[in-house]
Each structure stands twice: as structure tokens, then as C-alpha cells.
């Protein structure tokens with residue numbers, strides 16, 4: 037895996053070729069050098085480009101990669117280098133051996149010269165986050181597979197010539213000012229599409245109907261699957277249905293449904309409990325009377341302490357009351373909470389999430405305490421096993437990176453687990469729905485290291501046989517100081533089946549998908565996917581409307597194999613260039629974790645050490661990421 041990552045990794049053969057081919061191809065690399073120098077001298081840039089005609093292009097120019105023979109420039113990557121203004125024609129457009137071009141996150145403006153997208157070998161182009169305007173040049177190289185022109189000010193129509201690109205896998209055009217119809221893009225190889233926030237109109241070509249609404253949102257005049265029906269297709273559209281918001285219609289409906297069902301759950305729950313409680317009170321009063329009668333006649337009054345009264349009576353009561361007696365939460369030692377189940381069910385609840393094991397609520401009790409209640413469904417184990425499992429969960433949960441279990445409730449119909457509420461939210465929501473400041477690299481490493489330590493702790497606890505079985509970013513919660521805490525430990529052995537809906541399968545190791553048997557090494561795999569998610573900012577969980585799994589490890593491997601390693605990383609992270617080495621080191625760790633063969637994956641303890649090594653190397657450096665991002669401005 038390692039050699040895929042080293043961009044400059046050279047073997048002997050290309051080196052020999054280099055010597056043999058040097059004389060007759062000298063002109064090509066020289067013209068590439070001229071073109072690049074021309075580019076550097078005509079486009080102002082905030083950071084220094086150490087390009088000089090005296091130094092060799094292929095080995096010492098920042099951002100430039102040549103083919104193995106050193107005869108052509110094949111990749112130019114200058115993300116976030118502070119380039120300002122228009123790109124002149126006949127500069128980059130002359131690099132006709134270029135395969136990958138990344139000029140993203142700069143302040144390049146004006147028209148995109150039409151000699152760039154037409155470069156015959158150009159496969160990957162990343163120009164997002166600039167201020168390019170004007171039309172997208174229609175002369176497109178048939179080699180193009182990845183096009184990212186998002187977050188610019190391109191206007192005019194999407195060139196119809198895009199229909200001729202047979203190898204297109206990624207097309208990002210969101211947040212521009214493109215208008216007109218969407219061409220009939222060949223969707224066979226297309227993996228990712230985003231045309232959101234433009235001024236596109238007309239109907240979405242049926243070949244693109246499988247992409248989710250977020251691929252098209254923010255185009256008010258756009259219609260057809262997966263958005264609303266086109267007016268011509270429905271006989272008499274009311275004027276109001278013609279003007280939808282920027283979001284797709286199914287969403288609000290979905291949300292109101294969810295609200296409704298939560299309301300119903302709470303109402304039924306509260307009603308049921310109230311009824312049960314009344315019944316219990318009535319029966320309890322009845323029995324007290326009986327008991328008092330008995331006591332009057334009997335001698336052993338002192339033994340009739342409250343506790344015993346209850347246990348004795350419960351045996352006489354029918355099954356309903358039997359459960360009422362058990363209607364108490366079982367607390368673990370060291371728990372300072374003092375509410376009971378009634379308090380809990382009276383609390384205002386908010387759904388935090390629905391997972392494979394059940395629904396999780398945030399409950400705010402009247403006394404002001406906030407806890408997390410997990411309502412388990414499809415639990416296959418009997419009470420005794422449940423209690424044993426819960427005992428393990430409690431004991432192993434005694435670690436700063438594992439969410440502690442505080443109490444539980446078990447009855448035939450209802451199983452609840454009560455945890456501390458962790459205020460920072462889930463890692464998943466911070467990574468993918470991030471509002472406010474995006475997570476910087478330091479925080480991400482801290483979180484991942486915490487998670488790794490948590491898993492390593494679980495793996496080493498109680499004789500080293502335990503597994504987590506469900507590591508994913510939505511199961512990682514963040515404390516206020518951004519410590520990563522693992523939730524849902526101990527649940528997977530109790531749920532009916534590990535068969536998960538396909539959209540959750542992204543974290544599962546290949547062998548688990550086949551055999552349904554998780555292991556410590558499959559936890560390592562899931563953690564590797566989590567690391568890749570942290571590095572790329574991409575989620576392995578598809579939006580609910582898409583059935584297919586996004587195989588994040590495979591995607592990263594394919595990108596890295598094509599030697600555009602830098603492109604896999606989250607843009608947020610690349611705003612600071614000086615961490616790139618650290619990113620690559622972390623990527624190596626992640627790829628080791630997602631090895632297909634379980635035996636070649638490292639243990640979590642080893643992973644913890646590797647991550648700590650990456651960090652300690654960088655902490656010795658005097659420069660911080662902060663001072664550099666300021667220089668960029």
C-alpha cells in the first residue's frame with residue numbers, strides 16, 4: 037500500500053528510461069518549463085513559488101510532478117497558494133502532457149482559457165473555490181474523468197459537449213450561475229454529481245434520475261425525478277406547486293412525519309405509564325390495607341419494612357403489576373442521578389438518532405438533568421444475559437473515551453439504557469453538517485486518537501475478547517474539549533442480526549459483510565474507514581435516497597493509485613499546506629487499517645502508537661498551522 041502513496045517514488049526502470057530518452061525529449065520538458073514560468077510571472081501569487089529556470093522542473097519545483105521519464109509535466113497542483121487574477125491562454129494550456137490540474141482555493145478570476153479543458157491527456161481538473169466567470173469552454177478533452185468547477189461564478193449553459201465524455205466519474209458544478217437545460221450526460225460511470233445552486237431550468241434527464249435531490253437543489257426552475265414532477269407531465273399543475281423552495285419537496289413531509297410519530301410515541305408512552313402508574317397506586321393502596329389488617333392481627337410488625345412490603349406484594353399481583361414492581365431503573369455505582377422511570381418518561385424528549393439498535397433520545401428531566409436514553413429494539417437476549425451484558429458495558433465503560441452507562445431498565449416490552457449526555461454532538465454531524473467553524477486538523481487528530489484509545493481499551497478489557505462491532509462517525513460523540521468518546525459499545529451482541537441496511541454498510545469490513553462475524557480486526561477496519569472519512573471529509577454513508585454503498589476505502593485507493601494523492605484530502609484541511617506530510621502519514625495508517633485481509637490490519641493498540649508518532653513528529657516543529665493560514669490571506 038505504501039508505494040502508492042509516495043508520489044515521487046521512483047523505481048529503477050523509469051530511471052533507466054529517463055537516461056535513454058533524455059536527448060530527444062528535452063524540448064518537451066523545456067517548453068513545459070517555459071509555459072510554467074510564463075504562468076508564474078503573469079499570475080500574482082501570495083506565497084512564493086520556488087520555480088526558477090536554474091533548478092530542475094521535475095525534482096524541485098513545488099506543485100509540479102513529471103512522468104517517470106522526466107520528459108513531461110503530468111500534474112500541476114497549486115491549491116490555496118494565493119493565485120490572483122486571470123489565467124492567460126498559452127500558459128497552462130501548453131502543458132499538453134498534463135493529466136491532473138488543481139488550482140483550487142485560489143482567487144483566480146475571469147474567463148477560463150479554452151486551451152485548458154481541451155488538453156488531450158487531461159483527466160482530472162480541480163478549479164473549485166475560485167472566482168472564474170464567463171462560460172465553460174465547450175472544447176473538452178475526451179480523457180476527462182473528474183471535473184470540479186464548483187464554487188465559482190461560471191455562467192451560460194453547461195456545454196453540450198459534456199455528453200461526449202464517456203469516462204466521466206465526478207462532475208461538480210455547484211454554486212455557479214449556470215443556466216439553461218442539463219445536457220444528457222452519460223451516467224454510466226458517473227459516481228458523483230452536483231449541480232446544486234445554479235439557475236438551471238427544464239427537466240432533469242432521466243439518466244440522472246438516480247442521483248439524490250441534493251445533487252440538484254437550489255435550481256428553482258428545475259423539475260423531474262428526483263425533484264418534483266415537471267408541470268407538463270402532470271395535467272393541471274396549480275400555480276403554487278410550480279414554485280417550490282430550493283429544497284426538494286419530500287423532505288419537509290418526511291420531517292413532519294417524524295415529528296408526528298415522535299409525538300405519538302411520547303403520547304402513548306406517557307399515557308401508558310400514567311395508566312400503569314394509577315393501576316399500581318390503586319393496587320398498592322389495596323394491598324397496604326390488607327397488610328395493615330394482617331399486621332393488626334400479627335406479631336412481627338418490625339419486619340414489615342417498606343421494601344419488603346413491595347417485593348412480597350409483587351408476587352401476588354398479576355403480570356401487569358409484576359412489571360410495575362420492576363418499574364425501576366437499576367443504577368450503577370457512582371451514579372449521582374436520583375430520578376426514576378416516571379421522571380424519565382415525563383421528561384421532554386428529543387430524538388437524537390435512529391440506529392440499528394433502536395432510537396436514542398435526549399431527555400431533559402424536570403430537575404434539570406440531561407441524559408441520553410437509548411430505547412432498544414429487537415433485543416434477542418433474555419433478562420439474565422441482558423444483565424450480564426449490561427454489567428460488561430458498565431465495567432468497560434469506565435474509560436475517558438467510552439461513554440459511561442449509568443443505569444438501565446429491563447422489562448419484557450421495554451429495554452432502556454441511560455447514558456451521560458455528551459454536549460459536543462456527534463463527530464459525523466460536525467464533519468458533514470458542520471455549521472460554524474469547520475474542524476481543523478489538530479482537532480480531528482485529537483478526536484481520532486481518542487477513539488482509537490477507546491477501541492484499544494475495549495479490545496484489551498476483560499481478557500481481550502471484546503469487540504465493539506459498530507464503529508462509525510455517528511457513534512463517536514464529542515466532549516466539550518473535543519475528546520472523542522465511543523458510544524453503543526456492547527450492543528451488537530444483543531441485537532438480532534448484524535444485517536444492516538446497505539447504506540450503513542460503508543463501515544463494515546468485507547469479511548463481515550460476508551460472514552456476519554465481527555472481530556477485533558473488523559473494528560480496526562471500521563476505524564480505518566472513520567480515519568479516511570476524517571481525512572477526505574466524505575461520508576461512507578450515502579444519503580437515504582441512494583441505495584448503493586459508497587466504498588470509501590476503494591475510492592481513496594483508486595485516487596491514490598492514480599497519483600493525485602493530494603486530491604483525496606478534505607479541502608478544509610488543505611487550506612494549510614504545512615500539514616500535508618502529516619496527512620499522508622495518517623492516510624497510510626488508514627489504508628493499513630482497511631486492508632482486505634484481516635491479518636494484515638494492525639491491532640488498535642498499534643494504531644494508537646502510530647497516530648501518536650505522527651503527532652509527536654509534528655509537535656516538534658515550531659510553526660503552527662495557525663500562523664500559516666494567516667500568511668495565505
Ligand SMILES: *[C@@H]1O[C@H](CO)[C@@H](O)[C@H](O)[C@H]1NC(C)=O
Pocket residue numbers: 086091095096097098
Ligand atoms: C521548492 O520547494 C519544495 C517543497 O518545499 C522543495 O522540495 C524543493 O527543493 C524546493 N526547490 C528549490 C529550488 O528550492
Ligand SMILES: *[C@@H]1O[C@H](CO)[C@@H](O)[C@H](O)[C@H]1NC(C)=O
Pocket residue numbers: 154175
Ligand atoms: C478544440 O481543441 C482542439 C485541440 O486543441 C483543436 O484542434 C480544435 O480546433 C478545437 N475546437 C474548437 C471548436 O475550438
Ligand SMILES: *[C@@H]1O[C@H](CO)[C@@H](O)[C@H](O)[C@H]1NC(C)=O
Pocket residue numbers: 187211233254
Ligand atoms: C452554495 O450556495 C448555497 C446557496 O446560495 C449557500 O447556502 C452555500 O453557503 C454555498 N456554499 C458555498 C461553499 O459557498
Ligand SMILES: *[C@@H]1O[C@H](CO)[C@@H](O)[C@H](O)[C@H]1NC(C)=O
Pocket residue numbers: 215216217237238257
Ligand atoms: C431556460 O434558461 C434559458 C437560458 O437562460 C432560457 O433561454 C430559456 O428560455 C429557459 N427556459 C425556460 C423554460 O425557462
Ligand SMILES: *[C@@H]1O[C@H](CO)[C@@H](O)[C@H](O)[C@H]1NC(C)=O
Pocket residue numbers: 210211229230231232233248250251252
Ligand atoms: C451539492 O452542493 C450543495 C452546496 O454546496 C450541498 O448542499 C449539497 O449537499 C451537495 N450535494 C451532494 C449530493 O453532494
